[in-house]
Every structure is written in structure tokens, then in C-alpha cells.
Amino acid sequence: MPGFGALVRGLAGFVREVLSRYGRLGGSQFAAAISYRALFSLVPLATFAATILAQFLSSSRPERRDFVSAVVDQFELSAKGAAKLDALITSVPSPWSPAGLLALGLALWGATGVMNSMQKTLAVVFDRGVSRGLIRGRLVSALLVLGALALILLAAAVSMLENVARKTSANVGEALGWQPPGFGILLGVVVPAALAFVVFVLLYRYLPHNRPGWRAALLGGTAAALGYQAVQVGLGWYLSGPADFTQVYGSASAIFAFLVSVYLSASAFVICAILTCLLEERDAARR
Numbered sequence: 001m002p003g004f005g006a007l008v009r010g011l012a013g014f015v016r017e018v019l020s021r022y023g024r025l026g027g028s029q030f031a032a033a034i035s036y037r038a039l040f041s042l043v044p045l046a047t048f049a050a051t052i053l054a055q056f057l058s059s060s061r062p063e064r065r066d067f068v069s070a071v072v073d074q075f076e077l078s079a080k081g082a083a084k085l086d087a088l089i090t091s092v093p094s095p096w097s098p099a100g101l102l103a104l105g106l107a108l109w110g111a112t113g114v115m116n117s118m119q120k121t122l123a124v125v126f127d128r129g130v131s132r133g134l135i136r137g138r139l140v141s142a143l144l145v146l147g148a149l150a151l152i153l154l155a156a157a158v159s160m161l162e163n164v165a166r167k168t169s170a171n172v173g174e175a176l177g178w179q180p181p182g183f184g185i186l187l188g189v190v191v192p193a194a195l196a197f198v199v200f201v202l203l204y205r206y207l208p209h210n211r212p213g214w215r216a217a218l219l220g221g222t223a224a225a226l227g228y229q230a231v232q233v234g235l236g237w238y239l240s241g242p243a244d245f246t247q248v249y250g251s252a253s254a255i256f257a258f259l260v261s262v263y264l265s266a267s268a269f270v271i272c273a274i275l276t277c278l279l280e281e282r283d284a285a286r287r
Helices: 002-024 028-058 061-075 079-091 098-127 135-178 185-208 214-240 248-287
Strands: none
Touching: 002 028, 002 079, 002 248, 028 098, 028 248, 061 079, 061 098, 098 135, 098 185, 135 214, 185 248, 214 248
């Protein structure tokens, strides 16, 4: 089948072109910069998000009970640990207290480092290194941080819904004698993948000065979302099976897993940005 062979050769040539430009632009350095900023810049953001989540859970006992139950099941905590977690949630100060506002300020300033690195990456890929000015770039980064905060809260809500759906599914299964098909897959795989797809498409479409068309952005966003999900699933399988680092590093293995996950995800982001750029160049050449 010469047509199929030509398609395979064309796809292989396109992949080589993407990887060649990735190496020529120093894509691994951009991925490392994003990972480095993420390690130090997302801590204040996570802190402020935790205060908002704790405030919400403190005002609603059923949701707090479901959240504590999900954490206990995930980390196999004892009854004493569950009681301490519940007490910790209720003792967290309001996000609008002076301490909470200070955390918000640090989050907005610190977490913009990650978004700024992403902006510079896309500027090199799409705009030949021409980036926004300092003030405008920081404002855009601040908006991205607020969007990331909303996604963190949404992810927490989805996690709680997944826990509730799993319990509901088990109860229905006991009553009917069969297990309904997968709430867990819907909320644990499909919804996160859809959110990742939307985020990547919007980043590739609107952050660069020379904006790509919707076709290139959609294809690049699809590849990035699939790459991101593959990193999470593959790394989870690898660390829980062939390479169980908890036996060597103990609790520090979570930091190791976080760094590897962020670096591989950032690499997928950079590679798919280059893929989007090359697709747009080819579309522009045909127009």
C-alpha cells in the first residue's frame, strides 16, 4: 500500500522535524525552567487554595466528612489521623484574614514565575523570542495563576465527587447485584483529560503574539492532553510497580515523583507547542 507507506514516512518526517526543533531551541532547558519555578512558586498558591478549600469544608459538615474519608482512603490513615485532619481543617484561618491575604499576595507573585516561564517558552517557539513587557507579562501571568487556582479548586471538587460516586456505585451494586459502569473512569480519567485539553488549547491559541489557527491549536492541545495523561498514568504505574522509591526515600519519594511529573509534563507542553507551531506554518503555506 504505497499510500499508507507515504503517510507513515510523512508522519515520521514530521516527528523528526518537531524533535529537531525541540533540540535546536533548547526545549529541555525551558522544561527544566518551568519545573524549577513550579517547585518553589506553586507552594504559596497551594497554601491559599488550601485555605479556601478548608473554609468551604468547615462550613459544610457533609462535604468535610466526604473529603476526610477520601484522604483517609487514599493515604490509609488511622482513626487518630483522621481526627487530627478534621481538627486541622476546622482550625485553618479564613482566606480573607490578614494571614490569608498575605498568602494570596505571595501566591500571585510567586506562582507567576511558572506562568512567566511558560510565556517565554511560547514566545521563543511562536514569536522568535519577542515577549511581553515586564508589567504586561506579570498581569497576564497573574490572570493565568487565578485560572490555575480555579482549576485546583475544581480538581478538588471532582475528587470529592469521584469519592461520592464510588460509594454510590458500590451501594447500588450491593442492592442490584451488579456493578454500574464506571463513575470512577468518568471523573478520574475523562474529566481531567477534558480539562487538560481545554487548558492546552487555550494556552496555545491565545498566549503567543502570532496566534495559531484553531486547527493547529486543537491538534496541538489534543497531543498535549494525551501526553500529559500518558505521563501521569505511566509515571504512576512505574513508581508504584517497577520502581517503588518509597522503600528508598520514604516520604521524600513524593517530592521526587512531583519533580519528575512536572518535568515530563513541561516537556510535553514544549514539544506540543512546537508541534502546534509547525502545523500552523504548514497551514499558512497552503493558504
